[in-house]
Amino acid sequence: MNTLTLSSIRQILSGFSLKGLAIPALVLLITAMLVLPFPPWLLDVLFTFNIASSLLIIMIAIGTRKPLEFSSFPSVLLFATMMRLGLNVASTRVVLVNGHEGEEAAGKVVAAFGHIVIGGNYVVGFIIFGILMIINFIVVTKGAGRVSEVNARFTLDAMPGKQMSIDADLNAGVIDQDTAKKRREELSQESDFFGSMDGASKFVSGDAVAGLMILIINLVGGLAIGIGQHDLSLAEAGRIYTLLTIGDGLVAQIPSLFLSLATAIIVTRVTTAESMTEQATTQLSNPSALFISASILAILGLVPGMPHFVFLLLASGCAGIGFMVLRRSSMPETSPAGIARAAAESGIEEPKELDWDDVDQVDLIGLEIGYGLIPLVNPEAGGQLMARVKGVRKKLSVELGFLIQPVRIRDALNIDPDTYHIVLKGVVRGKGEIRVGREMAINPGQVYGSLEGVACKEPAFGLDAVWIDPSQRDHARTLGYTVVDASTAVATHLNKVLRDNASDLLSHDEVQQLLDKLAAKSPKLVEDLVPGKLSLGVVTRTLQNVLGESVSIRDMRTIVEALSEACGRTQDPDQLTSIIRPKLGRMIVQGLVDAQNGLSVITLDPGLEQLLHNVLQQSGPNQNMVLEPGLAERLFSALRDGARTVEEQGHPAVLVVSPAIRPWLSKAVRFRVTDLTILSYSEIPEDQMVKVIHTVHAETKK
Numbered sequence: 001m002n003t004l005t006l007s008s009i010r011q012i013l014s015g016f017s018l019k020g021l022a023i024p025a026l027v028l029l030i031t032a033m034l035v036l037p038f039p040p041w042l043l044d045v046l047f048t049f050n051i052a053s054s055l056l057i058i059m060i061a062i063g064t065r066k067p068l069e070f071s072s073f074p075s076v077l078l079f080a081t082m083m084r085l086g087l088n089v090a091s092t093r094v095v096l097v098n099g100h101e102g103e104e105a106a107g108k109v110v111a112a113f114g115h116i117v118i119g120g121n122y123v124v125g126f127i128i129f130g131i132l133m134i135i136n137f138i139v140v141t142k143g144a145g146r147v148s149e150v151n152a153r154f155t156l157d158a159m160p161g162k163q164m165s166i167d168a169d170l171n172a173g174v175i176d177q178d179t180a181k182k183r184r185e186e187l188s189q190e191s192d193f194f195g196s197m198d199g200a201s202k203f204v205s206g207d208a209v210a211g212l213m214i215l216i217i218n219l220v221g222g223l224a225i226g227i228g229q230h231d232l233s234l235a236e237a238g239r240i241y242t243l244l245t246i247g248d249g250l251v252a253q254i255p256s257l258f259l260s261l262a263t264a265i266i267v268t269r270v271t272t273a274e275s276m277t278e279q280a281t282t283q284l285s286n287p288s289a290l291f292i293s294a295s296i297l298a299i300l301g302l303v304p305g306m307p308h309f310v311f312l313l314l315a316s317g318c319a320g321i322g323f324m325v326l327r328r329s330s331m332p333e334t335s336p337a338g339i340a341r342a343a344a345e346s347g348i349e350e351p352k353e354l355d356w357d358d359v360d361q362v363d364l365i366g367l368e369i370g371y372g373l374i375p376l377v378n379p380e381a382g383g384q385l386m387a388r389v390k391g392v393r394k395k396l397s398v399e400l401g402f403l404i405q406p407v408r409i410r411d412a413l414n415i416d417p418d419t420y421h422i423v424l425k426g427v428v429r430g431k432g433e434i435r436v437g438r439e440m441a442i443n444p445g446q447v448y449g450s451l452e453g454v455a456c457k458e459p460a461f462g463l464d465a466v467w468i469d470p471s472q473r474d475h476a477r478t479l480g481y482t483v484v485d486a487s488t489a490v491a492t493h494l495n496k497v498l499r500d501n502a503s504d505l506l507s508h509d510e511v512q513q514l515l516d517k518l519a520a521k522s523p524k525l526v527e528d529l530v531p532g533k534l535s536l537g538v539v540t541r542t543l544q545n546v547l548g549e550s551v552s553i554r555d556m557r558t559i560v561e562a563l564s565e566a567c568g569r570t571q572d573p574d575q576l577t578s579i580i581r582p583k584l585g586r587m588i589v590q591g592l593v594d595a596q597n598g599l600s601v602i603t604l605d606p607g608l609e610q611l612l613h614n615v616l617q618q619s620g621p622n623q624n625m626v627l628e629p630g631l632a633e634r635l636f637s638a639l640r641d642g643a644r645t646v647e648e649q650g651h652p653a654v655l656v657v658s659p660a661i662r663p664w665l666s667k668a669v670r671f672r673v674t675d676l677t678i679l680s681y682s683e684i685p686e687d688q689m690v691k692v693i694h695t696v697h698a699e700t701k702k
Helices: 002-014 018-035 040-063 073-101 108-118 122-172 177-228 234-267 276-284 287-302 308-330 336-346 371-377 385-400 470-478 486-500 508-519 523-529 536-548 556-566 573-583 585-590 606-619 629-648 662-669
Strands: 365-369 408-411 419-424 427-433 439-442 454-457 464-468 482-485 598-604 653-657 676-680 689-696
Touching: 018 073, 040 073, 040 108, 040 234, 073 177, 073 234, 108 234, 122 177, 122 234, 177 234, 287 308, 365 371, 365 486, 371 385, 371 408, 371 486, 385 408, 385 486, 419 486, 427 486, 439 470, 439 486, 464 470, 470 482, 482 486, 508 523, 508 536, 508 556, 523 556, 536 556, 536 573, 556 573, 573 585, 573 662, 573 676, 598 606, 598 629, 629 653, 629 662, 629 689, 653 662, 662 676
Parallel strands: 365 408, 598 653, 598 689, 653 676
Antiparallel strands: 365 419, 419 427, 439 464, 439 482, 454 464
């Protein structure tokens, strides 16, 4: 039992560190100063420590390049203020109790500061102390408080705009997700910091008032106690208690002034890559200003009655400094930093060694625009393209079942001003021409008049269209045209390109995230599949096949269950795809049925279908079926005619074939017959009503 107890205590103590005990120890010290009497020698140590800590704080404030580098300043200011007030209480107790013993009753530090300020004249001592109070409270503290209040107000007002700017950069691909997260955290810290500084400045102003009140209490209370309790004369009591009071107040006011100055430095800092000293040195080293100042001082020094030596000496000093700055700026620097700075100022780039940072990875999704289309991405000019692109990403992510990566929008000087390119993995997959300030009137197939404008082709589907003035919008709609603005035209084209190439947008990372999301609800299902039964690569390839056939992968649970059942029979992604599709049959069919929930389909002539079966069996298990060129051409032509006939009747073109030939036929017609969906019999739910409205014939030549 003792062993367990000792080990437990040892384990608890190991969790503590000296750093973690610093603040609690400081709180205990402040509490002790407020309650317990301290000997004079200990007050000397604490007063010296208080001055040293205030000097350290103001030096750190001077050296910071931006306020957030000293984000703990409000808390540090609170503890420093409380420590100084605690010292005031402790020294007041010693002054009132032991003041009759002499000038060093409250310690040597208090006596020394009292002698320095008073200088043998109590009236002068009070005046000097009053001046220090005015400088601290009226000038520094009040000004810092006002700046803190304004900073906090403007920082909070600017937060929504800064957040929108971060979102815009993220959507445009200028920054990645981690950088956006870091910038949001910095923005939150900045608002918290300036809000805290607004309150922390009140600590300093309250401390200045408390110092004045403690001064009056020490003086009045000391005279009363010295005369009434210790039988001192008025002159002797006044001499002793005035010296102790002024010394005690001065020891407290100097650190208070330092902290007030540190507060003012922090809140008045302009965020740059330089410290305050570097900023001041750079910006004050102005030869013109120095020469003008030297001239004015020299003129004043020549005026009769003026102290000629002092003014002329300062004039010479200003002129000398001006010549030194001018000479230094004109001389080339031989240090590496100077050479780099001179090269940057002259526009000459210093050659550097190549590294891996110079090798950029291609963007997964990019949108390159000519300089004439830049207004489309500028929200201040009314550009809506970025919002449209974000809407496309959101819509496709919901429909396809995985997160579409951000689209990086950038201007390209190597393309025409009014042209855009849609780029996937560094390859242009779509392009179009847009006219900013006009709207596109698209002919959907049947219109009742013509429009004045520039004829063009709708970039997404190749439909006839006309660029018109916005004033013609209502007239065009009455004629049956579909009217969209320039941003919508680009977004529609982007939507089609991304949808047609959805399989290229899915990688191992997205699949792993989908599995992790499913594992949060069904951990055993995912754990049994990957990597135990199937590798992540096989699962990724299978899902890419599903997306390549325009099928959503939203129902990941059903897909993973199907893969778990089928992985014992095959590891081939193509065969796994054929096994998954029937499980998703109801999802596939739901977008193809009509208003009466009926499915109108096209079928192959039985003889033609049997012929395809025979050829497939002869081709072997790899399904690399090769048709006679004439038969292939007649087959694809008949499929195009059949699809056109069905679409003219108002039905989607759906071809139903046997499961054996569906994978090959789907790949063969994907780019030859557009808008034709190929299903197998097994993919149609048993309760689905089916109506055959067309049969495809392809006569074979003897």
